[in-house]
Amino acid sequence: MKGMVFTSFLEMVETKFSLKLVDEIIESADLQSGGSYTTVGTYDHHEMIKLVVQLNEKTGIPVADLVRTFGEYLFVQLLTMHPDFAVENSTVFEFLQKVDSYIHVEVRKLYPGAELPTFQYDTSISGMLIMTYSSSRPFADLAEGLINGCIAHYGESIEMKRINLIDGTSARFELTKVEA
Numbered sequence: 001m002k003g004m005v006f007t008s009f010l011e012m013v014e015t016k017f018s019l020k021l022v023d024e025i026i027e028s029a030d031l032q033s034g035g036s037y038t039t040v041g042t043y044d045h046h047e048m049i050k051l052v053v054q055l056n057e058k059t060g061i062p063v064a065d066l067v068r069t070f071g072e073y074l075f076v077q078l079l080t081m082h083p084d085f086a087v088e089n090s091t092v093f094e095f096l097q098k099v100d101s102y103i104h105v106e107v108r109k110l111y112p113g114a115e116l117p118t119f120q121y122d123t124s125i126s127g128m129l130i131m132t133y134s135s136s137r138p139f140a141d142l143a144e145g146l147i148n149g150c151i152a153h154y155g156e157s158i159e160m161k162r163i164n165l166i167d168g169t170s171a172r173f174e175l176t177k178v179e180a
């Protein structure tokens with residue numbers, strides 16, 4: 001997992017909680033990297049899981065909620081670093097359909113060693129977008145948070161239903177436009 005995901009996560013913990021809590025979770029997570037990440041470095045994704053579990057133990061907030069919240073936060077960070085992806089796509093459905101075929105393809109060029117999921121899309125039902133997340137890593141909650149971040153960015157009213165397929169490594173997201 002890329003260092004920029006870890007630095008964004010620790011920034012979120014500092015912003016939403018405190019720098020003291022950042023130090024505490026790094027201390028108690030027993031990380032091979034020692035918790036010092038460079039944005040371009042690549043680290044074991046299990047370190048992210050360890051950090052989130054420590055944050056859960058210290059705050060009592062469920063792991064899934066923490067990861068979803070981080071997904072929303074990360075979406076804003078990613079767009080701040082790469083604003084073109086939003087400029088080129090004018091709606092949520094347009095943007096999300098580009099994640100697999102374009103955005104993550106560009107990400108691979110920008111961040112060598114990035115471990116990225118795959119998405120399959122079903123657009124056969126009008127007013128709906130169904131996207132199926134698959135990965136060897138258990139980050140379906142992160143995907144859900146990133147999708148929520150995308151919906152918030154465009155300010156559209158969209159209902160999302162999630163169906164878990166394989167324990168955190170695969171899930172189907174059914175997005176339905178809510179007519180005003």
Ligand code: HEM
Nearest residue numbers: 001002078082107114115116117135137139143146147150
């Ligand atoms: C709503 C849209 C998006 C979704 C649902 C999404 C989903 C994900 C997920 C779930 C991961 C974690 C890796 C895994 O599960 O295997 C991931 C990683 C990543 N994504 Fe996306 N993504 C989105 C948009 C973007 C955008 C806009 C960017 C860049 C501008 C981006 C860049 C990355 C990077 C750099 C990683 C980390 C890879 C690594 O750590 O090795 N994603 N994405």
